Amino acid sequence: MTGQEAELVVVDLPIRELEARWGITRNALKSRASALGVELVRVSSTDTRWPGAFIDLADDLHQHLQQGGTLKDFPGSKASITGGSGAISATKKASGAAAEDLALALAKAMGNTLSLPTADPLRRAKALAEAADNALVLTTDELVAIGVKGVDGFADGDLAFGYAFSKHQQRNRTLWTVERVIGKKPVTDSTAQSLTAGKADKQVGFGLGATLSARAGATIFATNTLR
Known part of the structure; x- marks a missing residue:
């Protein structure tokens, strides 16, 4: 194993050493592990260890608590991560709502387009x-x-x-x-009356007698009788 490979090896630490390092009890240590979402490694009934990959995170939490912070407001705690997830979830919901609004707008636009009056076939x-x-x-x-x-x-x-x-x-x-040339427009009653009136105005010959009184007809007949 090379020197660089040795530096990459992560060693799990017994929780007894961490209790002594941080000056806390076993229950306090377990509370910190629970807040960070760290699962302790149980080697045997008398040997439980803190995963080496999370040692630095645990040291940061200890320093945070020493400065007056709490488990819930530590940036790496489960509560903080959950809050972050909630924010992401809220963002996703907002994006989903925007996408839904867009889909509704498109559907409405398509509905308006489909409802447009079609060209008159006649x-x-x-x-x-x-x-x-x-x-x-x-x-x-x-x-x-x-x-x-x-x-x-x-x-x-x-x-x-x-x-x-x-x-x-x-x-x-x-x-x-x-x-x-097909379906010629029929002659209306007004047109027929107009034609009839025109013919009546132009009566000649014997047709003229129909428009004269009986007395006037007799006078004309007497005047034109051969003597």
């Missing part, structure tokens, strides 16, 4: 119907925006989505109008 149909019924003039970009895909390749008069697409050129710009 958006294109409604837009084309409005354009046809109101004779709107649309650009190519506007048709693409409402969902008419491939309009760039449409020719004048092409049919798609139930409409005829008429192509126009104005100042080097392509414009479009659409007309229903």
Whole structure:
């Protein structure tokens, strides 16, 4: 064994020697061992030893007590270590709480994203119907925006989505109008009444008699009778 190896050998000390060194009783020594979490080595019924690895720690505790300290406030005691563990535990709890809050925030954000309203599946149909019924003039970009895909390749008069697409050129710009070819808008009652009123205003010939009184009709007949 070399000199350096000899220096590394740790020797357990009999507790009798430590009792004499520190001037304490057997019970006081055991209390110190318990406070430090040191397990005494029982060699025989008459020989109990303090582990050599903890001799320096025990000397530090003795000096701490000599200066008025207690077993509980010694930095190397089990109580101090437990307190440290409690602090670590508290830190872990705080970290866990922060992680939980983050997870809840992410879940909430994902929930909001999932609850966002989806695109209206009838958006294109409604837009084309409005354009046809109101004779709107649309650009190519506007048709693409409402969902008419491939309009760039449409020719004048092409049919798609139930409409005829008429192509126009104005100042080097392509414009479009659409007309229903399927499901044409029905004539409403107001439209029919308007047409009927227009016809009544333009009555000629025998139809005119329907609008005259009986007396006026007789007068006209007498005036126009051949003599």
